[in-house]
Amino acid sequence: MSADLIDLCYLVAAVLFMVGLKGLTRPRTAVRGNLFGALAMLIAVVATLLHQDILSVTGLLIAIAVGSIVGVVLAVKIEMTAMPQLVALFNGLGGGASVLVAGAYLAGREFSERLSSGVCFADVLTATAASGLIGAVTLSGSLIAFAKLQELKAVRDISFPGQKLVNLLLAAGCAGLGTLVVMQPEHAELWYWGMSLLAMVLGILLVISIGGADMPVVIALLNSYSGLAASATGFVLNNNLLIIAGSLVGASGLILTRIMCDAMNRSLWAVLFGTMQSGGSSASDDEVYAHVKSTSAEDVAMMLEVAQRVLIVPGYGMAVAQAQHAVRDLTNSLLKHDIDVQFGIHPVAGRMPGHMNVLLAEADIDYERLQEMDDANSMMDQVDVAIVLGANDVVNPLARTDPGSPIAGMPIIDVDKARTVVVVKRSLSPGFAGIANPLFAADNALMLFGDGKQAIAEITKAFNDG
Amino acid sequence: MSADLIDLCYLVAAVLFMVGLKGLTRPRTAVRGNLFGALAMLIAVVATLLHQDILSVTGLLIAIAVGSIVGVVLAVKIEMTAMPQLVALFNGLGGGASVLVAGAYLAGREFSERLSSGVCFADVLTATAASGLIGAVTLSGSLIAFAKLQELKAVRDISFPGQKLVNLLLAAGCAGLGTLVVMQPEHAELWYWGMSLLAMVLGILLVISIGGADMPVVIALLNSYSGLAASATGFVLNNNLLIIAGSLVGASGLILTRIMCDAMNRSLWAVLFGTMQSGGSSASDDEVYAHVKSTSAEDVAMMLEVAQRVLIVPGYGMAVAQAQHAVRDLTNSLLKHDIDVQFGIHPVAGRMPGHMNVLLAEADIDYERLQEMDDANSMMDQVDVAIVLGANDVVNPLARTDPGSPIAGMPIIDVDKARTVVVVKRSLSPGFAGIANPLFAADNALMLFGDGKQAIAEITKAFNDG
Amino acid sequence: MSILSLAVQEIGSELAVAAEKTAETAADVGAATGGSSHLILLLTVFVLAVFVGFEIITKIPPTLHTPLMSGSNAISGITLVGAVLAAGGDNGLVAAILGYAAVIFATMNVVGGFVVTNRMLAMFRPRK
Amino acid sequence: MSILSLAVQEIGSELAVAAEKTAETAADVGAATGGSSHLILLLTVFVLAVFVGFEIITKIPPTLHTPLMSGSNAISGITLVGAVLAAGGDNGLVAAILGYAAVIFATMNVVGGFVVTNRMLAMFRPRK
């Protein structure tokens, strides 16, 4: 296959990637969009396999087969709630691939030829170093993120004095070695692998000190890195497709990061380096929770019977409790009695963007019912019963009232403005932000203690019986 | 200046063009956006002047100065109502430039060298032919469009039997000569100019038979062509910037064309070749206009005094009458008596997209008051008095009722659904579509005959006195 | 989406054209640059730019369509760059004459276009 | 706009990097291709792609952010192409080993990513 035809295939693939991403802008076209992406990838790989330089296709096919099988198995076996981990894992692999490819280039024929030919090619070397650096950070960082989200005991939140300094030194070291790669091409490999090693350590240290709930931000960022790494590799092999696809990913990662940070009202810097300032509100939990009223599933069911509109605000707890199917059943029962059911979805409810949407979609809940925060808040005054299911920070009024609190200024869903609020959680223990929630003690709030799934199921039962 | 630095400047310019266009997405940032575009152009030209191949900069600076002066004078002297013509004129010049540049390339040194060197470079030749072809059509077509919009007597709507066939032959001829340019590089110049000549004739014939009111569509299309021509020139000189800027323009032109066609509910094909089918409705004007009630400025003023919300629907007539300032005065008087004034802007009101917005903005009317068609229609039931100012087709109910009419299915502003409608125009004569308008005879409609500017001024006077 | 489809078919056709061109040029250009051929790169740039164009333009509100029209019209005068190269290089008399004419035309298009657009947009400054 | 600014600064920095690179490479690459240097073209492609990315991604609704995350993650596995080239060409043992490892990693990323994304999206089909 002529080099130009291959490049043409790459162009087609690039277009398909873009069209595919465009498909993701609407739920109806999203599935197709994803398939376009896969198709593009297929075209690209096949075209590459037909490249004249490729010696044995069979070997490659085997390797691809192996990778595919593992990938599919992982993707099919995984629980929907474990999605973040999986993404982190895959992301790490992608970064790792970049490191290896750039390394292979330095070990390869073209490089040695260029080297002996003596013409300077600093641009390629710069790109090589870049893809190694970014790739390595992505690799180790993602794996740590994976471990944390899996809550593997091995990795606790480690942070030691002068950590920032160490990171800084490591970064400087990487930069130095990177420059050496460019300056001393003859020792390029040595410097390259040294740099990659340092970069991996750096990746570990950067991520290990970040709290579990911030992982989504980290993942999004690392995702964007892996994209940039791919772009860099593209510059090494001067390959359009890698550059384009890579920068698409880079862009998407950056945007997601920004969205999450905005929604949490924290700067990216604070997420990455600042540990959260601990709750500024002086009030002790006992004070805050002095007048908490708890209720029973039966009482809730009775309230629901006389309600016109119910708003369900799910949070991380729903994911933990796997309560989405129970929620679906409750919703259907309510709808049967023509009680309008809406869902208030906070942008950072759960542990990754759109986390709740995915879970509820999994439970066959029509996405027309999922209201974004602002819409949910604007309909709040017509809500008779708001059910807060395993959500905490995203409904914590302190964000509005207490400028000292770590979530101060984070936009929340104002369930406290609904007629009655039922909060379903196992205890009074705080959420990710680790601060007390005055909502639980509000006059119009009732606590329903228990595991989310069970509690909802009981409510449904009581509602259907009554 | 090194070739690479120049290319870098070009890249910067390209980015500025895109950022500039992005600025046009919001009125607040639009001015800046436009300036970015101008800045980008400046950078590009300066960088080019510093190119090593450039012999005498002074000569070029003079030429540029001449062009600039003429351009500025035209741009500053022009009436806002004559905007479409001017755009058409400039557009033509752009197309012409493409023809000349491609021609110059064929006459130039690089070409003759490449020719003697004997290596085939069909791609460049293809691009050359393309930019000549597209450019020539753009040039002549735009000039005709200009003449028509200027209502120069010289050009009437000419259309003769078998015109389509002639056009087809001309197109074939251009294609043929274009191929010859590629096939016989040694005679390239000959074939090239022959093709360009044919293409210009084609451009004339294509546009001359199109009705004046369809010109905006034509201009948008030609605009997109001139963009593509620039891109083609970019392929000739293998210059990124030309390619990027050109394709941006190409895209914008295509989109505008599409928008206008949709808003008129006519296919692009129908606009370009189909002459409008003449009014299908059998009813004669006399029947339609049997019960037309006409009114006086004083009566209108009285109605306005008791009105809460007034909707003004301007059309081409406002542009002809230059009535926008009168409208502004009326608006202010009404607002002083806290009567809410809104404007209903039909996407194809006037003679080019956004025509009305520009005129009203010129008259200092806050663009917050300009409602798009759908918003205007959704507020129609709270409108006490709707003033139709020199609009006709865009408020013609036949579009909804009579499937046979030429504007059947074109979305309109439903002023007939307002409590009372006052139609300001000089006579009962039809608008662009050339069909009667039953609205004028509706029970809730009153005609105020007279020139738009005068009529509105009288209403204002009566209103302020009364 | 209609726009998108437009974009895609636009690109589609471009690719078709490209396909043949490529075949012809594989020989010379391809060789020259080792990696992906120069033409393909230019083509890629074109396609990407079209995408950017469609994405940005579709976001522009009707209010600004006339300014957009004249603004993009001004941008299309970018041929000025080509004109300058044609007029300025030593390409013999004919090329020079053509080039200079092109420079004047293009400059009118560019300068006039931007000025008139600016005039229009200046009116859109928010009131009250 | 924050996104745009992001994009721009992103690009800005890129350009900075480019500037130096270019200086160095003016010699070889520039010469090779007559017109605009290869590197610049690649850079242009990069910048344009970033623009397309920002424009498209900003249109994606929150509902689809998780699929977007895993989907774009799958796309980032595009290094697979590079891996295949590295593993397949005759580059000696070391390169081959590294290449093959890369192929396996990248494939997992790609295939797994697309499948899992598809699984998520399949749930978004409209009900009733």
Ligand SMILES: NC(=O)c1ccc[n+]([C@@H]2O[C@H](COP(=O)([O-])OP(=O)(O)OC[C@H]3O[C@@H](n4cnc5c(N)ncnc54)[C@H](OP(=O)(O)O)[C@@H]3O)[C@@H](O)[C@H]2O)c1
């Ligand atoms: N979505 C994202 O992209 C993202 C990214 C980064 C950070 N975050 C952060 O994550 C937090 C999300 O807020 P959130 O309100 O959704 O969650 P949250 O504030 O972390 O609170 C979750 C609550 O669910 C309860 N819970 C846990 N397991 C449960 C079970 N099995 N049954 C019932 N309840 C259970 C817990 O209380 P009990 O232990 O008493 O049951 C906990 O208070 C925000 O602070 C946000 O900033 C989100």
Ligand SMILES: NC(=O)c1ccc[n+]([C@@H]2O[C@H](COP(=O)([O-])OP(=O)(O)OC[C@H]3O[C@@H](n4cnc5c(N)ncnc54)[C@H](OP(=O)(O)O)[C@@H]3O)[C@@H](O)[C@H]2O)c1
């Ligand atoms: N906007 C675009 O981009 C675009 C593009 C292509 C086609 N078009 C077409 O243009 C038409 C625009 O519709 P339209 O309603 O705005 O205009 P119209 O249908 O052309 O009607 C204009 C009316 O204004 C009246 N008029 C003319 N001069 C006047 C003056 N000095 N004072 C008062 N009234 C005056 C005329 O009636 P009298 O002669 O009785 O006064 C005429 O009926 C549509 O058919 C549309 O399809 C628009």
